[in-house]
Amino acid sequence: MRSPHAHARIAHIDIAAARGAAGIVAVFTGRTRSPTDEVVDPHADAGKSSEEMIRHQDVSFLAPHPPMPADRVRFVGEVVAMVVAETPAAARDGAERIRVDWAPLPAVTSASAAAAPDAPLLYETTASNVCVNATGGDAAAVSYAFSRAAHVYAFRPGSTASPA
Numbered sequence: 740m741r742s743p744h745a746h747a748r749i750a751h752i753d754i755a756a757a758r759g760a761a762g763i764v765a766v767f768t769g770r771t772r773s774p775t776d777e778v779v780d781p782h783a784d785a786g787k788s789s790e791e792m793i794r795h796q797d798v799s800f801l802a803p804h805p806p807m808p809a810d811r812v813r814f815v816g817e818v819v820a821m822v823v824a825e826t827p828a829a830a831r832d833g834a835e836r837i838r839v840d841w842a843p844l845p846a847v848t849s850a851s852a853a854a855a856p857d858a859p860l861l862y863e864t865t866a867s868n869v870c871v872n873a874t875g876g877d878a879a880a881v882s883y884a885f886s887r888a889a890h891v892y893a894f895r896p897g898s899t900a901s902p903a
Contacts (some may be wrong), residue, residue: 740820740837742812745846746859749810749819749839756836757822762829766837767821769809798871802862811844813861 754766807818820837824830845859852858853868861868885891 740818740822740834740839742815742817742819742841744812744841744843745815745848746844746861747812748842748844749808749812750842751840752820753838753840754820756838757820757833760829760833760836762825763833764823764825766823766833767807768819769805769807799867800862800865800870802870 749769752768752770754768754771757763757766807821812819819839820834822830822833822837824833847853847855847858853861856867858868
């Protein structure tokens with residue numbers, strides 16, 4: 740089962756009817772998982788080439804990525820319950836029996852709105868939704884290269900490329 744909300748508290752998940760359905764092997768939620776279950780942090784691999792240019796001082800916080808959240812969803816489609824069954828039909832039937840009481844929270848739908856100082860916070864322990872604020876490259880070298888280029892084109896979202 741997935742969240743229909745962009746941002747909401749999970750007030751209660753009722754999985755009793757799903758567990759009692761025919762062909763159901765198990766039903767899991769973020770609350771039914773064992774506290775000793777390993778949660779893989781996708782940021783733990785510091786050797787990722789996409790993250791090599793990010794400096795430690797540029798990182799405000801590492802957002803947790805549990806397989807299923809226990810208390811709050813942070814995007815539409817986030818998994819909140821999983822049904823293991825003997826057949827796909829039984830799994831669908833079990834999933835349809837799960838009831839979630841949602842408490843919708845304020846949400847925004849663009850990255851720029853989420854980065855604004857007054858945006859609703861996704862993580863209560865942070866001061867902002869911005870996890871990483873990094874710059875890279877050599878601005879002087881880029882400016883020099885543009886100043887010597889035979890042709891320069893600028894792209895503006897919503898328009899076609901045009902000579903600058």
